[in-house]
Amino acid sequence: MQAAVRTGTALPVLALTVNAFIWGVSWWPFRQFQALGMHPLWTTAAVYALVLAALTAWQRGVWAGLARTPSLWLLVLASGTTNAAFNWGVTVGDVVRVVLLFYLMPLWALLLARLILGERLTPMAALRMVLALAGAAVVLWPAGGGWPWPRNLPEALGVLGGLTFALNNVWLRREAHRSDAERATAMFLGGTLVSAVVAGSLTWHGAVAVPPLPSAGTALALLALSTAFIGANLGLQYGAARLRANVTAVVMLTEIVFAAVSAAALGAGTLDARLLLGGSLIVAAALLSVWQPGAAGH
Template identity: 60%
Template sequence: MPVLALMFNALVWGLSWWPFRQFSEAGLHPLWTTVTLYILSLLVISLSQWRAWREFLSTPTLWMIMLAAGVTNTAFNWGVALGDVVRVVLLFYLMPLWAVLLARLILGERLTALAGLRMALALGGAAFVLAPEGGGLPWPSSLADGLGLLGGFTFALNNVMLRREAHRGAHARALAMFSGGVLVAGLSASLMAGAGLVSWPSLPGPIWLLPLVGMAVLFFLSNLSLQYGAGRLPANVTAIVMLTEVPVAAISAIWLGGGHLDLKTGVGGACILAAALLATLERHKNASAATIES
């Protein structure tokens, strides 16, 4: 059941690009859709665990988690709705590269040989994915590419900060993440709408509220599934199962016309996924060593 729960979470996120695009074409920008999706989760935890607000509001480090989680969701959801889904998802999963650097900076973790290898793999994979067709420096070629990179970086920051603040209440941490999805996306959308860069939220008719509410429920259930599965499996197993999001997103995007996979993107993607798998191996090795020492 825990594995199935994690696979459900990965399935929801891997396929999320398609409804984001449908709502965008109907007039609801991905940022407004993100706000709507996280309002439900924020309301549920606020009503059921209202005491968590006190800890959240009095803990500045949780505000950092709120910001990181909010930027992660804003960047990823906007990126997959805007650009080539395969590229965005692969660039997002450069997260292990950023995690090594941030863990060193924030947690003081030492750099190991495996960490150096996965950094090299991730950088090499990114160079393949971002390399222009006619040659030149590997650099984001579109806003979607940049959003994929930004989302991966803030996802790594979110995970490192969650490890740093693991002693805080689980509900306060969850509140920080859900409120980030609402506040960061909502503020970004409002500022851009005020400047005339995006439209204010609108849908063709009330019937569109049904799939929107359905999607919000799916996201809420996928988050519960993540918490259920991650709380019952070793961290390295959780990380490996969560990587199924990549092939789900890639296959669905290629099938439904949301992206394409050429040779250099395939090679780069293989390097990036190898770096992510190495991260799980290192985590398993460290956990085993800690068990032996204890």
């Protein structure tokens, strides 16, 4: 029986690990596109436009469902802001710090679930909040003293991305009765629309360069990255549908490991004692969010 269970869970766990790996190392292709003159916001818009086109070809009726469901447009905004903030932050900042601040998401999810879904705050939830805030304070504490606030754009983007990702997840639970295709369309549309609007505005004001016309090689690379994100999404759906929510959440935390190791190895992030301490507190808060009795969500 135990062997059967292990066999039955191996593929879902592998699928979730692939998802975490793709997101954990996604900073690298975005930096390569930036080196070619494409701001990460323009890259995000292009990649998600390709994903959206593939989804539309596969599910032709999804646009009608999205058009008649106004509540899904908050999902468009939340998902779009999440992707824009995360991809921008890990491209221009210290990858490890941005990813750790992004994973304050369980803290924001607690507060938003209370506000939107009416979920009560328990003593265990209070402990998780304290751990997450303590971890954030350690990560953000300035070397020269002062308040532990985000001190630069990448850190602010990491916090914003985690906040909107929490809103994205809470709103997905609120809209759980909608079809998977409608919710996926809203999320991919957000990834395209928000990034394109922000990038266009920054380009108009001269803060971001006009993206160059893609060469054949760049176009193929964008297509490959889009395919990877489609694979990551399919891996998440496959794994999450076959594993308990607490197992899913724990496996997904490996994204932090993939990001930290790849960034440290390639010189895109630093690991010191303070960052390890703060990161440990943030991860502990995330783990407590899935090891509580009766946990049913991620």
